[in-house]
Amino acid sequence: MLDVREYVLKTPPGGVKRYDHDALCDLLKVEDRSRVIFEQGVGREAIVRIYPSNPLMGVREMTADDLVMDGRGRITIGTYFDGSPLRFRLFDPKTGNAQRGAVFGTTGAGKSRLVQAILVACKRSGIVVHLADLKHGQSVPEAKGNTATRVTTQYEAILMLRGLVAEAERRMIVYGERGSSGFVIGAPDPLMYGIVDEANRLLEKGAPFRDEAAQLIKELGRTGRSVGVGIIIAAQAGHLDELGGSDTLRAMLKEGEVILLRWSSAMMQQLVGDGLLPRGESLQPIPKVVGQVRKIRRYNEQRADDEDDVNSQGMLYHLTGIRPTSMGRTFVVGSVAPTPGYDPVILDLYGSGAPPGEAIDLEAHVTAKERKAAGEGGEGDEDGDAASGVPAPEPEPDVTRMSTAERILAVLPADGLAEVDLLAALEADGGRRVARASVRTNISAMRGKGKLARPDGTGLIVRAPAD
Structure with missing residues (x-):
């Protein structure tokens, strides 16, 4: 690796538990923080590499060949910073199990593009997919006609999940009667997935079908995998309590495929606390803009016009993979710029022809x-x-038309939130970004108007008691 400086560090027993990435870059005199990669090694070693430019910039486009499941049940979705392939498992041929998976990340982090890649992989690999796109079909519009089932409302998603659980139960009965203890693709049933994009809308506090959705997803994760019926959710959750409030649901995800794109601070705290990331492990932050240097400008120094053009969409950690603390990035899925209609590049990835499988009869459930x-x-x-x-479910409010005060009340549960969690919830609700100072100003004004309770020493922001 020409022009790459590498340092092997001796670490305390148990490895590095915390480190300050900014301080490390300052010590190395590197202004572009994204050029410095820290990775905990085996035993008492860690490696620091300084690249001439961020190694995850300029990744190639995704191809259809990347998304055909290999003999070990994996697809290639991208690359790690050192060029190693980044793979996502859809099936484990050793156990005969479908997977349960989750994709987490804030708005604009690349969740929907990764979901598109998984959907393409399923179609290319003969996997039957039943999809709920809970952003009214906007998250993955090209999936229309490319999945066996596609629904866009919360109630339809519940019917779809009921249908998946019913199919898993049917398979369990049939397999038990014939003496089969495991699942074999195509003997006689196909591998099947339920995929829920924008799952936070279905599972967040106050959602009309939250409890049933959590129970159905939990049941699929617990019993569906052994009969070839898997479940994958993609969510903007800033906090894992938004995922149905189910400890069992969160525990289920630890054993599946968990992808973390750009995150909120509250989400990171929970991932560590719930054991999805080893306690004490540090992940290098994923900045919104890659290569942006925070430095003092001298008088009359010109700012480059393209300085903030390089975003980090698709940068991630595969938390349940063999390298949970190594940063990777998905290959480019689809056109770089938004298209006025269906993206022709994504449609080309899907290919022509009907998707495998038959639609779920929603009315039957x-x-x-x-x-x-x-x-x-x-x-x-x-x-x-x-x-x-x-x-029909109640129409969801248009967050883009809501004031900051209205958004605060919309995301605030009955038992309140700490400020850091409130900021994370506002970051994940789909509206415009709100500065911390603005949130604090609104909180102060709402307390003055009696909409929020006065501080009581707990540090929680709560609604004022009803008159």
């Missing part, structure tokens, strides 16, 4: 109680869904 409620509401009126004959 409507309960008697829901049918009765739909009948009382009248078919096709403003309280019902004429297409499915079931009550």
